[in-house]
Amino acid sequence: MATGQSPEDAIQVKDAARALSEIITQLPSVWIEGQITSVKIRPGSDWVFMDLRDVSADATLNVVFNRSVIENSPTEITSGLRVLVHGKPEFWMNRGSLIIRGKAISPVGLGELMIQLEKLKQKLAAEGLFAPERKKAIPFLPKKIGLICGRASAAMKDVIENTKLRWPGIEFDVHEVAVQGVKSSSEVRASLSQLNAEKKVDVIVITRGGGSFEDLLPFSDELLIRAVAASVIPVVSAIGHEQDTPLLDYVADLRASTPTDAASKIVPDLDDEIDLIDRFIDSMRERISNRIEREQVSLERLLETSALNSPSEFIQTHRDELFDLKSGLRELITSKINNEQSWFKPRLAQLRTLSPMGTLARGFAIVRGKDGKLIRKSSDASIGEVLDIRVEKDSLKAQVTK
Template sequence: MAERTDPATRDAPWPVGVMSDKIAEWVDRLGQVWVEGEITQWQLRGGHVYGKLRDLERDATVSFTVWRSVAQRLSSEFAQGDRVIALVKPNFWVKGGTLTVQVFDLSHVGLGELLQRLEELRRRLAGEGLFDAGRKRRLPFLPQRIGLVTGRDSDAEKDVIRNATLRWPGVRFRVHYAAVQGDRAASEVTAGIAALDADPEVDVIVIARGGGDFQNLLPFSDEALLRAAAAAATPIVSAIGHEADRPLLDEVADLRASTPTDAAKRIVPDVGEELAALDGARSRMSGRIGQLLAHETERVGQLRARPAMSRPERIVDERAEELVRWIARGTELAERAVADRERELSHGRARLGALSPRATLERGYAIAQLHGAEAGAVLRDPADAPAGSELRITLAGGRIGAASTGPA
């Protein structure tokens, strides 16, 4: 069929096929273009992806196709609600009269810029010490009430409560429901932390979500949420459940659990294990006390078998005999010492009497002393008593006065 170049008129209209061919030519001349929009439909069939992309502001939607060869090269996971930038080539299907676009490349909007901002926030918070191990608090051994921030009717809520109750049936929960993805998630989770932290009955707070892709986890790297978690007086457990893309809440929290189930296992002890440990401790204590009592009983028996304990009066008898000997020996020594001292005293008295001036006087000697200004001076030289000097003569029987006539 020849190509129609003449304009279409009422009298000479184009066939539908001609119009469709021209539309296809016009669309094909557009080539590849970069477009931005929101994924409203994402279906995987036979390795190919079929979906729809909606304008962010206007009411405009196009269908797109990602062939298997392109889908296998995509480095990220995509889902409904993601904001993306796509390299596409529009195609007009003549037979069906529909416009579709073929996707050659696809990425999340601003992913590189977003990663850079997260890395800058990570460095800043690390510099402030919010990630330091020294500031992390230990969880109580057995919390009486667990605060749980999670989505309403979520699998994460069921996993935490079920597994914690299985481990310790008496544990109680206070649940604060919050959005765990989307624009409201960060503020609602922050409000949940504040509410549970203000509750004096809550001993530990668990923030739980059942994993998700990178963008869905972004609220858990919000700075306001991170600072609220760091400032909380109650220990925080992060149970976001994603290993590849860890949100910054994992770094700030006092404990990071890999999944909500793992969080339940780490915040409450297992009652069976604890009872078994108590039984083991009780058995060890009983065995040890039994050994100690047996040892002490044997030691007491050995002490009682000693002679000092079997016949204690023998020690008294032996010491009594020894005491009598020492008394006799002491008496003998004392009497001998007294006799020796009496003899020494008698000899000393005789020597003293022999050396006494009175004994000399009794043999006829006298002591001449001046009487007057130099009274008491014993005369040893006649020149010391000139004529007329008053004298005092001491004899064995007493004293007499006299006057010196000078040297004879």
């Protein structure tokens, strides 16, 4: 593989461009302050191109915005305007140019607001409100969905229609609120609190369509972010378009890039689930059929064995074997008893000879005094003492006279 470290090892333009693109794509989004020197809106295009020049140095960046971001800006974006741009660096391989894909733009007068928002984001992140481990799982198939949205809004229609296309029987508890302006945050929080208190829904979707940076500010309100973090019911954020990232996206248990995308993330597709069940049934049938075939083969083999094919012959064979074993065992026991008796008899005779009773049988006697002590010689007894004399069969008494 070429490394590009020498003329002989040169790499192709596409490889160099791809490598640059991979490096630049890893760069984070940034805030950039500069002066617009040109704005180009091509007819029929969804994109707006502009040149952003440093006000004190000879440096220029190319910035591209989605047309809706520029058109929804409360301030007219024109050449000569000093602005704050929030965007992510990208490398366009076909043009060989570095561009900034803008997400938000505002006159420098709004710069302090953006800075405050970034500080709030860092503060909430440090508290752990955006941590992945605190996010709650979205139920596989909610019975009822809480929907907080604008009054008669397109976002409400998108979520409901697309969700019911995927799962026709789904139910909604819709709360229509202000989704921009000073009352927006409080109304969204009130609906969120009510849904949590009633506990009639399994998941809550907060949604609205796209808008300017200022339009979406209520969804970065600190009180709303903390209310979502405290929600017992899982919350899905579906605000604006892909490039819009209010703080609600970070604290929500699940982020959907658009209201339509939310539908695909909160319920499964009925047709897909039916197809999956059909595949499971087919697989189960195949496994059962294979098991039956294996057991049938085993049964046929068993029927071919002598035990089942000719049971009387099988029983007679094993009966003869059992008889032989029984006879052999009897002979073994008899032989063992005889051997033990041959060993035991002489030892028994010896024991009898050496025992006290054997001595008495040969005519000897055991003499004890009045206190039971053994009389071994005449001096051990006294005149007049009554002695106890033990012979083989019984005992007798005698008195010493001399």
